Amino acid sequence: MLDKRYDHNQTEQEIYQLWLDLGVFSPERQIALLEKHGIKPKNKTFSVLMPPPNANAPLHMGHATYTIQDLMTRYKRMQGFKTVYVPGTDHAGFETQVVYERLLKKQQKSRFDFDRKTLFEDILAFVKENSGVAIQQLKRLGMSADWSRLTFMLDKQVIKTVYDTFKKLHEDGLVYRDFYLVNYSPHHGTTFSNLETEHIEKTTCLYFVNYKVKNSEEVITVATVRPETIFADTAIAVNPQDKRYKKLVDKTVINPLTGKEMPVIADDAVDMEFGTGALKITPGHDFTDYEIGKKHNLEIISIINLEGKLQGTGTEVDGLRVKQAREKTVEILKEKGALARINENYVHNLLVDYKDKLPIEPMLLPNWFVRVDGMAQQTIRAVEENKVKFNKPVWKKEMLRWLKDIRDWPISRQIVFGIRIPVWYNVEETKNVFVTFLDNQGNSHELLLENALTEGFTIEEIREGLQKLIAPTNAKYVIAEELPGDSYLPETDTFDTWFSSGQWPLTTLKYPDGEDFKEFFPTSFMDTMWDILFFWIARMLMFSLYLTEQVPFRQVYIHGMVTDEHGQKMSKSKGNVINPMDFIEKYGADALRMGILVGGNTAAREFSLSEDKVRGYRNFANKIWNMARFILGMVEQSDKSIPNFNEAVREKCTAEDTKILEELAILITDVNNSFKRLRFTDAGNAIYHFMWHRLADEYIEHVKNREDKDVALSVLTYCYNTCLKLLHPFMPFVTEKIWENMPKEKSIPLIIAPWPK
RNA sequence: GGGUCUAUAGCUCAGCUGGUUAGAGCGCUGCAUUCACAUUGCAGAGGCCUCUGGUUCGAAUCCAGAUAGACCCACCA
Numbered sequence: 001m002l003d004k005r006y007d008h009n010q011t012e013q014e015i016y017q018l019w020l021d022l023g024v025f026s027p028e029r030q031i032a033l034l035e036k037h038g039i040k041p042k043n044k045t046f047s048v049l050m051p052p053p054n055a056n057a058p059l060h061m062g063h064a065t066y067t068i069q070d071l072m073t074r075y076k077r078m079q080g081f082k083t084v085y086v087p088g089t090d091h092a093g094f095e096t097q098v099v100y101e102r103l104l105k106k107q108q109k110s111r112f113d114f115d116r117k118t119l120f121e122d123i124l125a126f127v128k129e130n131s132g133v134a135i136q137q138l139k140r141l142g143m144s145a146d147w148s149r150l151t152f153m154l155d156k157q158v159i160k161t162v163y164d165t166f167k168k169l170h171e172d173g174l175v176y177r178d179f180y181l182v183n184y185s186p187h188h189g190t191t192f193s194n195l196e197t198e199h200i201e202k203t204t205c206l207y208f209v210n211y212k213v214k215n216s217e218e219v220i221t222v223a224t225v226r227p228e229t230i231f232a233d234t235a236i237a238v239n240p241q242d243k244r245y246k247k248l249v250d251k252t253v254i255n256p257l258t259g260k261e262m263p264v265i266a267d268d269a270v271d272m273e274f275g276t277g278a279l280k281i282t283p284g285h286d287f288t289d290y291e292i293g294k295k296h297n298l299e300i301i302s303i304i305n306l307e308g309k310l311q312g313t314g315t316e317v318d319g320l321r322v323k324q325a326r327e328k329t330v331e332i333l334k335e336k337g338a339l340a341r342i343n344e345n346y347v348h349n350l351l352v353d354y355k356d357k358l359p360i361e362p363m364l365l366p367n368w369f370v371r372v373d374g375m376a377q378q379t380i381r382a383v384e385e386n387k388v389k390f391n392k393p394v395w396k397k398e399m400l401r402w403l404k405d406i407r408d409w410p411i412s413r414q415i416v417f418g419i420r421i422p423v424w425y426n427v428e429e430t431k432n433v434f435v436t437f438l439d440n441q442g443n444s445h446e447l448l449l450e451n452a453l454t455e456g457f458t459i460e461e462i463r464e465g466l467q468k469l470i471a472p473t474n475a476k477y478v479i480a481e482e483l484p485g486d487s488y489l490p491e492t493d494t495f496d497t498w499f500s501s502g503q504w505p506l507t508t509l510k511y512p513d514g515e516d517f518k519e520f521f522p523t524s525f526m527d528t529m530w531d532i533l534f535f536w537i538a539r540m541l542m543f544s545l546y547l548t549e550q551v552p553f554r555q556v557y558i559h560g561m562v563t564d565e566h567g568q569k570m571s572k573s574k575g576n577v578i579n580p581m582d583f584i585e586k587y588g589a590d591a592l593r594m595g596i597l598v599g600g601n602t603a604a605r606e607f608s609l610s611e612d613k614v615r616g617y618r619n620f621a622n623k624i625w626n627m628a629r630f631i632l633g634m635v636e637q638s639d640k641s642i643p644n645f646n647e648a649v650r651e652k653c654t655a656e657d658t659k660i661l662e663e664l665a666i667l668i669t670d671v672n673n674s675f676k677r678l679r680f681t682d683a684g685n686a687i688y689h690f691m692w693h694r695l696a697d698e699y700i701e702h703v704k705n706r707e708d709k710d711v712a713l714s715v716l717t718y719c720y721n722t723c724l725k726l727l728h729p730f731m732p733f734v735t736e737k738i739w740e741n742m743p744k745e746k747s748i749p750l751i752i753a754p755w756p757k
Numbered sequence: 758g759g760g761u762c763u764a765u766a767g768c769u770c771a772g773c774u775g776g777u778u779a780g781a782g783c784g785c786u787g788c789a790u791u792c793a794c795a796u797u798g799c800a801g802a803g804g805c806c807u808c809u810g811g812u813u814c815g816a817a818u819c820c821a822g823a824u825a826g827a828c829c830c831a832c833c834a
Contacts, residue, residue: 199831279833349832401761565769606828608769612768619794620796622794631793633793696794704792
């Protein structure tokens with residue numbers, strides 16, 4: 001009846017369709033089906049939220065770890081919990097816009113050719129066009145998610161919740177607007193949070209520049225990698241302990257480029273050991289200098305604009321990009337004889353964005369911030385009190401460390417594809433806002449609103465073609481979802497993606513009034529990788545505690561990164577990237593799932609996945625397939641009167657039978673204990689070993705020689721069917737397919753068959 | 758600079774609160790094919806458990822140090 005070899009491709013499609021037809025992923029339907037089969041469900045729920053993959057990108061191997069979530073979901077579902085696995089997709093604002101802009105570039109266009117609204121609609125259409133892929137692939141992995149509950153990050157109800165949260169934060173005085181030195185990427189045209197930046201080592205020139213002391217022959221030499229920012233210098237700082245410079249403190253020096261007088265100040269932040277021990281202070285373009293500048297009340301000068309070009313120096317460097325400006329500035333310094341020397345092999349840590357590793361300019365820009373210390377305190381308490389559990393102590397520690405050191409959260413992003421910050425500026429009251437817009441003819445303008453109005457543009461025309469708006473920090477505004485009146489222009493910044501995804505448990509379950517929220521919140525199990533522990537897990541905890549005073553999930557499972565067979569991170573440049581779909585094609589989703597769940601320890605920081613491993617588990621699928629063939633063949637031969645395993649059969653058992661039954665009982669206990677301890681590898685390994693090396697290699701061989709085949713076959717079928725149940729959460733497809741064909745008492749689908757106790 | 762983790766077979770890793778002869782998968786070697794399965798079976802080789810000390814009747818396991826590697830956070834111009 002069954003083919004000699006197990007054909008995963010055909011079976012997996014067929015079985016997934018079977019589950020969809022049953023509707024069993026829906027918790028309501030699950031309960032109805034259980035009752036139909038006369039099984040009493042547990043009076044408890046189990047809920048898991050899927051970390052939303054990017055809607056417009058295909059899955060990568062990291063997503064194969066979603067099988068951890070599906071494993072728990074299936075395990076609990078079989079135990080009779082009312083179970084829901086809620087899927088969703090993310091708009092991934094910044095990432096998606098980057099991808100889309102690359103497409104535009106190929107068409108010789110750029111985002112500056114479109115007004116906000118058009119650009120947003122175009123990107124959304126692009127995402128929608130591609131958004132089926134990720135979901136199709138999740139289905140191929142076997143995710144038993146309730147697709148009727150699918151949430152997209154830009155769904156109406158999500159935006160509604162995000163806006164409500166923003167309003168509440170504002171009412172509670174936790175939102176503020178401030179000029180602040182932020183991580184600005186001239187390349188991407190947006191601000192980043194500290195979490196979105198990193199440092200890379202780079203060899204550059206370290207320039208030693210002389211600053212003359214006023215009314216004296218003396219000079220102070222300063223070491224810098226950024227001579228172009230000398231135009232914005234407002235002081236020289238030395239360490240108060242530094243004897244070399246003691247007599248120069250409070251003296252005045254002359255800026256070699258601008259000729260401006262600036263003070264020499266003393267500050268502990270200066271490292272005597274570094275360079276010359278004297279530090280030039282540029283509060284407008286450096287984070288340390290900004291702090292020092294504020295402390296000493298220094299003027300803050302900004303000479304780099306949003307395109308990364310210099311402006312306002314009154315010299316030939318104006319209009320040059322930072323790199324060229326630096327070369328030009330060095331020339332000028334040389335001409336003026338202010339350049340002492342250059343160290344050309346200086347290695348320093350350059351601040352870059354996480355995406356393209358391009359330089360970040362610290363820029364003084366008005367930004368929206370969320371005051372987070374209160375929420376952080378609340379979260380620290382919840383974590384310390386173990387309201388939320390982590391699978392390893394290290395993650396709890398990491399979480400607390402980050403929360404205790406948290407800074408206010410800049411939530412503005414200057415990208416279009418996201419949820420717009422629902423703020424409107426009354427431009428009759430505040431006219432000194434800076435606007436970039438396309439007029440009726442599609443020509444671009446970049447100027448002060450006042451001037452635009454004088455030039456004859458109407459507010460409406462500007463609003464329609466608006467690309468970017470920068471309002472001063474004291475601008476009057478109202479919070480509203482829709483245009484509040486004719487004299488208003490919208491804030492053009494969008495929320496940081498993590499501002500909306502941080503509310504994922506609330507938005508997917510339809511906080512505050514939805515049925516799902518009442519029934520399934522707090523959720524039971526949250527699985528993700530450690531790279532977004534702060535980005536996402538921390539933010540979800542903070543938002544949920546702030547809004548509901550409850551943690552959003554009771555158990556956090558942090559899994560490691562999937563690496564190649566040598567423990568190397570998969571990356572395009574290394575050429576070792578494996579597409580999960582290739583493995584599914586070749587070896588089946590069941591085999592890939594086993595490769596992830598059992599082939600390595602998912603809780604380790606990294607775990608390797610090799611083709612050999614997955615092939616091995618494909619072989620295992622075939623092995624259990626053939627065990628079924630053997631059993632079915634025997635049943636057919638033996639005049640079809642194999643008794644179900646019961647007390648009568650048990651009385652006739654031989655020593656071998658009793659032994660295998662005892663071992664099965666131990667297996668069940670072990671597997672349940674392993675699940676309790678979230679040690680999936682142990683559970684899977686135990687089942688694998690028992691089925692292959694005990695049941696197949698030994699017991700089946702024994703059965704072949706038995707006189708009382710009825711008894712032996714009854715025991716064998718019982719053991720085998722029990723193993724199918726245990727294995728189902730790991731290898732759902734092949735087990736369900738075999739289950740359909742096995743002799744058994746009840747014809748309940750394996751996916752909801754009662755879990756062995 | 759602050760913090761964390763790892764080191765066990767050729768490879769990838771288990772080995773949990775110390776306790777017989779240190780385990781698995783893959784790979785390797787030899788043998789077996791009208792048998793449910795060659796996507797198989799049987800047999801086998803292969804380990805100073807990184808090093809040095811310490812605690813202990815007993816250490817892969819606990820402690821200290823060394824060496825090597827990985828990561829997180831912060832960042833010095």
